[in-house]
Amino acid sequence: HVQLVESGGESVQEGASLKLSCAVSGLTTYPENCMAWFRQAEGKEREGVAAIDRRSDDFRVSDSVKDRFAISQDNAKNTVYLQMDRLEPDDTAVYSCAAGRHVCYAGSVVRPYWYTSWGQGTQVTVS
Helix, strand or coil, X not given: CCEEEEECCCEECCCCCEEEEEEEECCCCCCCCEEEEEEECCCCCCEEEEEEECCXXXXXXXXXXXXXXXXXXXXXXXXXXXXXXXXXXXXXXXXXXXXXXXXXXXXXXXXXXXXXXXXXXXXXXXX
């Protein structure tokens, strides 16, 4: 049973940086090889931000944030990170991490339905 706990969200000024963390427990290398970050702004659909293949360390970042966001992992700590730089008000959302199998991304696209385990989310507010 995979459990995901996000942290690091807070209210910041435009242009600031934040690093979100997703602590993972109950996860083995296989079959949940994919980890991803999603965000959902109020009144909008959930959007895939970035994903990483835990086996290869290959990753993709959504075109909408690729010049500002980066995903990484620390397998020793069972933690996945989302580094967010030059934050903008449009980045305001609840950010959630998720674990899934087989398909991590397709190009720069990360689909929620590829992921089966989800954290509760952490709020990021940019003003």
